Amino acid sequence: MHQYKYFLGEKDMPTHWYNIIADMKTPPPPYRHPATLELLGPDDLAPVFPMALIEQEVSKERYIEIPDQVQDVLKMWRPSPLYRAARWENMLDTPAKIYYKWEGVSPPGSHKPNTAVAQAYYAKQEGLEGFATETGAGQWGSALCFAAQLFGLQCKVFMVTISYHQKPYRRVMMETWGGSVVPSPSSETKAGRDILEVDPETTGSLGIAISEAIEYAVTHDGFKYSLGSVVNFVLMHQTVIGQEALKQMEMVGEYPDILIGCAGGGSNAAGLIYPFLKDKLNGDKPELRAIFVESTACPSMTKGIYAFDWGDTAKTGPVAKMHTVGHSFIPAPVHAGGLRYHGMAPSICALLDQGFVEARAYHQNEILTAAESFAQAEGFIVAPETAHAIKAVQDEAIACRESGEGKVILFNNSGHGNLDLAAFDAFHRKELPDYKLEEAVVQKALEELPQVPA
């Protein structure tokens, strides 16, 4: 009989976050101010983020200690199990060995609370009353409501309209943990009202919801903004995944040849990949492949350009150099709401630009076909976002079948799809469109990028 699961004890949980910036020869360039486009200092970010997080954002330290209270909360579900997907390997008839970290065991059902808990802790330390944030499919919003509530903080969530209606259960989950949720664009912010005036029927986007959340935070005393991906401190908080996986792969007695994660802002993929990629950056594992998988509906890495852009639609957030399809681009309403972000984490983009990692994009019908085959072999029904990683794993496993290579593939199974079953319903009924990207729309959005002074 196979061993399916590899568990670590609570005492084996990582005590530090890993900061990949320390190991990059050429780190991503610093952020620019949204209005002046000049270099951005920590003080410029102070009204938006808790100061401890701003310090982490610009830190060059390789390891940053995880506070005890954060570790204590993470232990409610961490370390997460490492699974061998033996039944799926069998179904795919591949000599590849497939492993995955299963982040669906957290109460909100995804990797997102890994950073939400840390952010809530620092906000509480700073004496804040609450957070404002955006959410796409709702994984991030529910993670932040869960974490905020554990630390006695309020949570105001701007949920992208299309997801608000597609995924009502996510709203109920957020409300069960004490959160307050409105569809975005909303009439509660100027950013929202401006968009609604132009297009009252808009399906919304993460970029717009970010603008609303930032505006809400800076105009409400005791509130700051919380972001669930993209920035470096978030990616760092997610490295508990990869650090655990390193130990678990050691228990297995294997080292991965290929690492795979889905990427909207990139945090779950980076969380798994970065602690391994350290070995590649240091020259120890030159052959290691790392694949970030995005949606064809919002293909920043595969169809965008690598340039400075605003992080949000209303141009109120920092300007970062990243792969982008343009801050004004509104992606088609695919079910993978978490992948509908116009940019990508700057560190991932720098690594992609430098050739250390790969990117690819898939349509929603092919990713759900792969997710259904996974569900039928392994049991777990994954989120549509995660299904992008599953499709890439499947393609790599099939390539191994054809080449006869027994590669070791490790991916991040970042969350369950229990609250996304409407996507599977539409898929079964063959009602899911594979949206064709309108290149002209991307082109137009790219013309609106900022001209950043050298």
Place this chain on the structure above:
Amino acid sequence: MHQYKYFLGEKDMPTHWYNIIADMKTPPPPYRHPATLELLGPDDLAPVFPMALIEQEVSKERYIEIPDQVQDVLKMWRPSPLYRAARWENMLDTPAKIYYKWEGVSPPGSHKPNTAVAQAYYAKQEGLEGFATETGAGQWGSALCFAAQLFGLQCKVFMVTISYHQKPYRRVMMETWGGSVVPSPSSETKAGRDILEVDPETTGSLGIAISEAIEYAVTHDGFKYSLGSVVNFVLMHQTVIGQEALKQMEMVGEYPDILIGCAGGGSNAAGLIYPFLKDKLNGDKPELRAIFVESTACPSMTKGIYAFDWGDTAKTGPVAKMHTVGHSFIPAPVHAGGLRYHGMAPSICALLDQGFVEARAYHQNEILTAAESFAQAEGFIVAPETAHAIKAVQDEAIACRESGEGKVILFNNSGHGNLDLAAFDAFHRKELPDYKLEEAVVQKALEELPQVPA
């Protein structure tokens, strides 16, 4: 820092099911034939159940070996973790120590696959093509679809109409695992058509759905019927929960004073409780308390009588001696669909009648209030059925606060509520009625019980 979770390795999983009948001085009386009311032989059950399960049903062996292939599938998620609810204890300000088995880690999200996998295995061994079954809230139906599909079997599910509409995601989950789902009563069976003719607007009941599934099974070649609770072989399959918990409580260094589980047919509660209750039946733990918690909407143990009754509404299934509110009683449409069964497992009823275990009932608003407090402390949002156990644990923990006793409470957290969030939504909106039981209706149903010859 607390340790929150106690894990066993896959090699520590139980290798045998525990059969409490072997330790009962007075076991429940044998089943009777639904038409003749005479003693029922194994041959009478042969058209309905696989023969291996019929043998288990009448077995007096204390331990029955779990086939390797069944163990191998269970290892996809078992052994399940034992949790210490340290944060909830703190919130309740109780000296009690609260532990729970977390069965929400299985792919369908509940304890139900523990028996579904075994039943699918034996059906496959017997050369069957598929199963017909009923489901209330959908936990059982999804577990059987999941298991059937792993063994290459078909699964036809009659889903109680009220739940079919309240919980559409459960249907999608069943379809994702290849199941075929119809609302019950349906026009596909005579039993269904008869009910619809009398009351086309009925919300359905488990009793009716069972009748339809049995009829479908006996009228379709290669199909047999599968039941998710009540009968002894199902309770036995669930004892992996309690056997694991015994080992895990040993790791903790505690032995429970009080065991608690919610009970519709009683299988999840019995699965946790029976391996411990063995010690009480044998006189080793005379003080051990075991509480089965039901819904006031269907209070078989607390308002019914202990008598022979049919297991299903159409009187086609076996007649058993049990606590019942009458096979013709249709419970109010509470969200805890899995507790809407008119009877209770005969072994639990015998133990209740003999004073070895206790029973109590709660309304749906109080159980959801308790579940929300649990979700806010422990993170996990549990199913409405499980919330009944949570409420009983909360009451016992508060009693400990008042008496100052540091009792050890262990309960079965039998499943997550991710697909039941509509219940929490209605609860938040204060739209959930606390149905008053119509005693006259129960009285009328009880007048229709069979007159079983001595």
